[in-house]
Amino acid sequence: MLVAWRYRERARSFIQSFDPRAWIMFYGCFLFSTLAFWDVRYLLFFAAIALFVLLTSGVTWNEIRRAVLFIVGFVTIFAFFTFLTGRGGTELYEQEHLIRRLEASFSILGWTPALDITVERAFFGVSQFVRVFSIAIMTILIPYSLNPALYGITFRGLGLPDKIAYAMDLTMRFIPTFSRDFQLTMDAQKARGFELEKISGGLIQQVRKIGPLMVPVTIHAIIGSEDIIDAMDLRAFGIGPRTWLQKLDYKIKDRILIGVGLTILLFSMALSTLGLGNFWVPPQLLVLAGG
Amino acid sequence: MSDYPLIVENLSFRYRDRQETAIRDISFAANAGEILLIAGASGCGKTTLIRCINGLIPRSYKGEVGGRILIHGEDTEKMKLSTISQKVGTVLQDPERQILGTKVLNEVAFGLENLGLSREEIYQRVDESLAHLKIQHLRDRDTFLLSGGEKQKVALAGVLAMRPSILLLDEPLASLDPASAAETLDAVRTLADEGMTVLMVEHRVEDVLRIHPERVMYMGEGEIRYLGEVDGLSRVVNYHEVKLPAEQIVQRAKRDPAPAEIRVLPGAAGPTSKEEALVRFEDVAFGYESDVEILHGINLEIKRGDVIAVLGPNGSGKTTFVKHAIGLLKPKSGRVLVNGKDTKESSVAEIASTLGYVFQSPSHMLFAPTVREELAFGPTNLKHPKDEIETEVKEALRIVNLSEYEQDPPLALSFGQQKRVSIAAILAMRSRILVMDEPTAGQDYQNYMNFMDAILQLPGFEAVMFITHDVDLAVIYANRVLLVADGRLVADGSPHEVLRDFSRLEACRVVPSSLLALNVNRFPQTGRFLRAEALAHV
Numbered sequence: 034m035l036v037a038w039r040y041r042e043r044a045r046s047f048i049q050s051f052d053p054r055a056w057i058m059f060y061g062c063f064l065f066s067t068l069a070f071w072d073v074r075y076l077l078f079f080a081a082i083a084l085f086v087l088l089t090s091g092v093t094w095n096e097i098r099r100a101v102l103f104i105v106g107f108v109t110i111f112a113f114f115t116f117l118t119g120r121g122g123t124e125l126y127e128q129e130h131l132i133r134r135l136e137a138s139f140s141i142l143g144w145t146p147a148l149d150i151t152v153e154r155a156f157f158g159v160s161q162f163v164r165v166f167s168i169a170i171m172t173i174l175i176p177y178s179l180n181p182a183l184y185g186i187t188f189r190g191l192g193l194p195d196k197i198a199y200a201m202d203l204t205m206r207f208i209p210t211f212s213r214d215f216q217l218t219m220d221a222q223k224a225r226g227f228e229l230e231k232i233s234g235g236l237i238q239q240v241r242k243i244g245p246l247m248v249p250v251t252i253h254a255i256i257g258s259e260d261i262i263d264a265m266d267l268r269a270f271g272i273g274p275r276t277w278l279q280k281l282d283y284k285i286k287d288r289i290l291i292g293v294g295l296t297i298l299l300f301s302m303a304l305s306t307l308g309l310g311n312f313w314v315p316p317q318l319l320v321l322a323g324g
Numbered sequence: 325m326s327d328y329p330l331i332v333e334n335l336s337f338r339y340r341d342r343q344e345t346a347i348r349d350i351s352f353a354a355n356a357g358e359i360l361l362i363a364g365a366s367g368c369g370k371t372t373l374i375r376c377i378n379g380l381i382p383r384s385y386k387g388e389v390g391g392r393i394l395i396h397g398e399d400t401e402k403m404k405l406s407t408i409s410q411k412v413g414t415v416l417q418d419p420e421r422q423i424l425g426t427k428v429l430n431e432v433a434f435g436l437e438n439l440g441l442s443r444e445e446i447y448q449r450v451d452e453s454l455a456h457l458k459i460q461h462l463r464d465r466d467t468f469l470l471s472g473g474e475k476q477k478v479a480l481a482g483v484l485a486m487r488p489s490i491l492l493l494d495e496p497l498a499s500l501d502p503a504s505a506a507e508t509l510d511a512v513r514t515l516a517d518e519g520m521t522v523l524m525v526e527h528r529v530e531d532v533l534r535i536h537p538e539r540v541m542y543m544g545e546g547e548i549r550y551l552g553e554v555d556g557l558s559r560v561v562n563y564h565e566v567k568l569p570a571e572q573i574v575q576r577a578k579r580d581p582a583p584a585e586i587r588v589l590p591g592a593a594g595p596t597s598k599e600e601a602l603v604r605f606e607d608v609a610f611g612y613e614s615d616v617e618i619l620h621g622i623n624l625e626i627k628r629g630d631v632i633a634v635l636g637p638n639g640s641g642k643t644t645f646v647k648h649a650i651g652l653l654k655p656k657s658g659r660v661l662v663n664g665k666d667t668k669e670s671s672v673a674e675i676a677s678t679l680g681y682v683f684q685s686p687s688h689m690l691f692a693p694t695v696r697e698e699l700a701f702g703p704t705n706l707k708h709p710k711d712e713i714e715t716e717v718k719e720a721l722r723i724v725n726l727s728e729y730e731q732d733p734p735l736a737l738s739f740g741q742q743k744r745v746s747i748a749a750i751l752a753m754r755s756r757i758l759v760m761d762e763p764t765a766g767q768d769y770q771n772y773m774n775f776m777d778a779i780l781q782l783p784g785f786e787a788v789m790f791i792t793h794d795v796d797l798a799v800i801y802a803n804r805v806l807l808v809a810d811g812r813l814v815a816d817g818s819p820h821e822v823l824r825d826f827s828r829l830e831a832c833r834v835v836p837s838s839l840l841a842l843n844v845n846r847f848p849q850t851g852r853f854l855r856a857e858a859l860a861h862v
Contacts (some may be wrong), residue, residue: 275439
């Protein structure tokens with residue numbers, strides 16, 4: 034059975050006070066606008082929106098703690114590795130200004146490991162963190178704030194055909210269902226003495242050894258999909274245009290939200306076309322670094 | 325003949341990837357207002373017959389079809405599945421596989437939305453359907469928070485809302501507690517009395533006989549072995565194959581020799597003190613969410629020689645309770661000791677060598693290319709010597725009657741066979757304590773009685789615990805019964821102490837069976853609970 038995300042209605046939630054279609058449209062505008070920039074000054078504007086939405090969402094820290102910590106951890110590690118390797122930002126800057134060079138006290142076959150800390154690398158890491166963090170926070174709020182009973186009608190209301198809209202509804206619920214099935218399989222295999230943390234060997238061997246987890250989960254997902262198709266067929270799905278029981282009506286504030294989203298998007302596109310919002314480092318730091 | 329809502333003529337079917345036919349020469353007609361009970365062992369073709377009637381065969385399941393099916397005189401071969409589904413409603417064995425909506429309202433309305441009805445009509449039909457099954461109070465609930473019985477009724481409501489004239493029920497009671505099963509059956513009887521044709525596939529024959537089905541079809545190896553009045557069933561079927569009411573078995577068994585007495589848990593009669601607790605629950609409380617407690621203050625000990633049946637309604641916390649014993653869940657307060665060691669200090673894999681746990685659903689654990697490899701997985705993880713593993717696998721396969729399937733892929737077997745593979749996989753680990761969650765669900769009577777007999781006579785186990793909705797399993801096999809309701813241990817004692825109090829059982833949604841009633845009556849003579857065959861010779 035498909036399970037849904039942990040949604041509940043929350044009093045005074047900013048995000049839940051809007052029609053879900055309006056919110057999805059705003060989210061789309063936010064996403065593409067954020068992706069248009071690498072300048073951390075611009076990105077901070079989007080981070081501020083994301084934080085505002087998070088703090089006014091009514092989602093409690095307890096509910097979201099694990100997800101937020103995961104995101105912060107993931108984004109931090111991601112940005113840090115980009116900083117260490119110096120890769121990822123090289124398309125955005127041509128010249129680097131060295132702040133400090135850290136050299137290892139040993140050499141390997143004549144090569145001495147070294148880390149160049151440059152203004153560009155450091156600031157690229159910061160920009161990347163702000164960019165991904167803003168998008169991730171806005172994304173993670175969707176399942177907590179969108180009523181699962183309205184997934185289908187929301188996508189239908191956004192202009193998708195009936196079948197695609199219902200498929201989107203099912204897809205949205207696939208992730209928590211997959212997670213539940215994975216946990217059940219993990220428990221069942223642990224009860225047979227399987228210890229994931231003790232898996233050793235080369236990469237191929239390790240992949241083979243997670244077969245007891247991945248095979249049942251995958252087979253379950255396939256069988257589950259067939260069951261869903263049977264259940265839908267047995268209740269006349271797809272025979273013609275369907276009625277969606279729930280009805281969504283735009284209110285003025287929904288139209289305002291869509292307007293604000295579109296304005297941000299158009300403005301962002303315009304700035305981007307004019308060459309503004311590209312990767313930026315504070316000139317003062319360049320001076321300090323001897324640039 | 326053409327007045328019958330459903331006519332099946334010379335129907336046969338062979339699945340595309342199989343050599344043998346699943347059903348052969350099936351012919352019958354079903355009347356309006358009739359309940360036709362379809363019984364038979366696992367793999368006898370009951371579900372295939374249902375799939376042929378509801379149109380999933382040959383549309384979703386490909387193969388060779390012979391014969392024809394007429395619904396209100398119209399051949400289904402020429403009908404679209406969507407057209408059939410408006411005349412034939414199907415409720416699957418597991419409501420979890422059927423429910424699509426996140427809310428009860430959406431679930432019941434799903435078919436009506438697909439028919440493109442107006443919102444007003446949809447709301448009206450949903451309300452009617454819910455009222456019919458007396459579950460209006462569930463209308464705005466989340467479907468995944470419903471109990472098993474509630475899910476089954478919601479699935480039924482979703483089908484009824486489409487106003488079919490024929491209703492197919494494929495083992496609708498398999499996952500239900502006795503009280504929910506009784507409520508579902510009552511609802512089905514009412515529907516038939518209102519003129520609906522009902523075909524019900526069910527292993528729990530005795531339960532269905534309570535609502536007086538008009539006829540019974542008994543299938544074996546893809547063919548009809550008996551079709552006729554209920555009274556005739558007990559004359560033609562082997563009472564070891566189909567679970568009949570206890571009084572009927574007693575009458576039949578009087579003519580046969582007395583059954584051999586089984587020696588339960590011979591391994592528990594060792595030199596170790598019987599008072600030593602293998603597992604101890606000390607004031608255990610637990611909740612999945614920080615503010616909602618599911619288990620409250622559980623105290624109990626599992627000792628050598630215990631064969632414990634855990635009874636209680638759907639959603640009462642039985643599985644949650646048992647998962648603490650293997651350390652899959654850790655108590656929020658209190659502690660669980662296995663072999664004297666706190667489960668918080670042991671990994672599940674460590675506990676698995678002492679306590680083997682058979683999960684409810686086999687599909688969450690089967691992965692290996694052959695049954696043999698599947699069974700070797702646990703013992704290999706526990707680092708048993710290779711030559712011992714070979715013996716353990718063979719022995720486990722013999723117990724569950726699957727020796728001939730050793731080289732088959734477990735995922736290609738039927739549900740009942742997969743369930744037996746999952747039990748064998750744990751048996752092969754040779755743990756000291758065996759815990760099984762609903763071991764008989766979806767199994768036919770003869771198979772589960774055979775493997776329960778065999779498991780309890782195994783020399784390796786010191787204690788066995790099983791969760792079940794089948795009261796008779798507790799009556800026949802348990803020497804101790806735990807009654808769980810609302811996360812509390814309501815009763816803990818010998819079967820006679822716990823099960824003779826019918827009002828307490830009913831409060832815990834456990835419906836006394838004919839075998840239990842017979843045993844309670846005969847207890848002054850027998851001094852213990854016995855299976856019906858044994859009662860025949862007392």
